[in-house]
Amino acid sequence: MRGIEAGNNLLLGVTGGIAAYKSIELARLFRRKGVEVRVVMTEAATRFVGPMSFQAVTGEAVRVRLFDEAHEAAMGHIELARWADHLLVAPASADFLARMAHGFGDDLLSTLCLATSAPVSVAPAMNVNMWEHPATRANMSLLADRGVRVLGPASGDLACGDTGAGRMLEAAEIVSLLMYPRKTGLFAGEKVIVTAGPTREAVDPVRFISNRSSGKMGFALAEAFAEQGAEVLLVSGPVNLDTPAGVRRLDVQSALEMHRAVFDNIRNADIFAGCAAVADYRPENPSDRKLKKNDDQMALSLVKNPDILAEVAALENGPFTLGFAAETQELAENARGKLAAKGVDMIAANLVGENLGFDTEQNALLVLWSDGEQRLPKQPKKGLARALLEIVAEQYQT
Numbered sequence: 001m002r003g004i005e006a007g008n009n010l011l012l013g014v015t016g017g018i019a020a021y022k023s024i025e026l027a028r029l030f031r032r033k034g035v036e037v038r039v040v041m042t043e044a045a046t047r048f049v050g051p052m053s054f055q056a057v058t059g060e061a062v063r064v065r066l067f068d069e070a071h072e073a074a075m076g077h078i079e080l081a082r083w084a085d086h087l088l089v090a091p092a093s094a095d096f097l098a099r100m101a102h103g104f105g106d107d108l109l110s111t112l113c114l115a116t117s118a119p120v121s122v123a124p125a126m127n128v129n130m131w132e133h134p135a136t137r138a139n140m141s142l143l144a145d146r147g148v149r150v151l152g153p154a155s156g157d158l159a160c161g162d163t164g165a166g167r168m169l170e171a172a173e174i175v176s177l178l179m180y181p182r183k184t185g186l187f188a189g190e191k192v193i194v195t196a197g198p199t200r201e202a203v204d205p206v207r208f209i210s211n212r213s214s215g216k217m218g219f220a221l222a223e224a225f226a227e228q229g230a231e232v233l234l235v236s237g238p239v240n241l242d243t244p245a246g247v248r249r250l251d252v253q254s255a256l257e258m259h260r261a262v263f264d265n266i267r268n269a270d271i272f273a274g275c276a277a278v279a280d281y282r283p284e285n286p287s288d289r290k291l292k293k294n295d296d297q298m299a300l301s302l303v304k305n306p307d308i309l310a311e312v313a314a315l316e317n318g319p320f321t322l323g324f325a326a327e328t329q330e331l332a333e334n335a336r337g338k339l340a341a342k343g344v345d346m347i348a349a350n351l352v353g354e355n356l357g358f359d360t361e362q363n364a365l366l367v368l369w370s371d372g373e374q375r376l377p378k379q380p381k382k383g384l385a386r387a388l389l390e391i392v393a394e395q396y397q398t
């Protein structure tokens with residue numbers, strides 16, 4: 001998508017949410033970069049910040065209502081839609097994103113979203129459960145299919161007291177993403193999905209089955225893709241790591257949630273890197289009450305989880321697929337077997353156990369594709385990720 005440059009006209013839509021105050025700074029930063037900014041607020045947004053604050057920063061009257069005679073006489077809403085070189089909705093609430101996804105035009109801002117032919121970006125901000133709700137997921141995938149660029153949200157502590165994805169990106173981050181889109185790098189403009197970390201498969205409300213994955217390799221890979229100009233979506237299981245710069249992150253718990261997050265977003269992806277240590281099995285009937293130790297023995301019945309990587313590789317016109325294989329023996333044989341069995345384009349295999357692989361700072365990889373292979377010697381995971389991407393770039397381009 002075309003970025004914003006000095007001299008461009010930016011229509012900034014502000015919707016209802018506690019993050020609305022951040023958009024005053026956003027308007028100010030864009031003005032400082034020489035961008036013309038006009039602000040349109042929804043009624044709900046005016047409950048969080050006053051239009052006067054935006055007017056002070058932009059030097060322009062702020063518009064709220066669709067049928068406002070004084071404003072319409074000065075510049076009609078269709079004219080305003082044409083004026084814009086870019087439309088950014090920040091913060092974008094769950095409600096506004098839903099109305100946008102379904103083409104509503106019941107207030108000024110939603111009407112402008114329909115009427116403009118300029119590129120549209122949104123910076124969502126909401127509670128983590130709202131962001132992860134299937135309704136929001138479906139709306140986001142509709143918007144992404146339509147070419148709307150989604151900036152964030154970031155993960156962390158939310159205003160509501162919860163922790164997770166839902167925080168609006170900081171103003172400076174939004175400005176740098178929109179004004180300086182990376183045009184360079186091995187994967188400039190490519191859309192990449194990376195899975196990372198372990199999954200947790202619930203046994204009961206307090207227990208789960210999981211594994212030792214720390215997520216470090218997947219996060220290093222996501223960071224390396226972003227450094228090389230890719231637009232990265234990182235789907236992560238529970239880990240204790242910060243989101244790399246310029247990467248959009250979705251947090252999940254179980255393999256089924258990871259599967260859903262990946263397939264909600266896969267249609268636009270050019271490359272899929274399955275780095276997560278997805279639990280192969282999950283308890284068949286997780287208990288909704290804490291299990292009691294009544295018996296001397298207990299048996300847990302497990303059922304197989306979907307193989308996310310294999311399903312992505314099986315898509316018609318699907319993305320380039322990179323899988324990982326963690327093996328304790330016969331590395332090359334097992335990894336070549338997985339390359340064929342899962343139908344992926346490339347496998348990065350590593351030996352695990354004895355201070356190798358899981359939850360370590362360093363790793364070594366054997367990278368395999370249909371008619372070649374290359375060894376990457378033991379090194380810190382960030383360097384390893386960069387070296388791996390050079391091999392991926394070569395194979396991706398052929």
Ligand code: CTP
Nearest residue numbers: 274275276278305306307308309323324325326
């Ligand atoms: N993978 C996946 N979904 C699963 C299991 C694995 O996407 N349900 C992906 C992993 O992200 C990794 C690759 O498949 O990229 C290999 O995973 P691994 O656990 O090493 O192999 P398995 O296919 O599970 O085979 P096995 O456990 O029998 O070695």
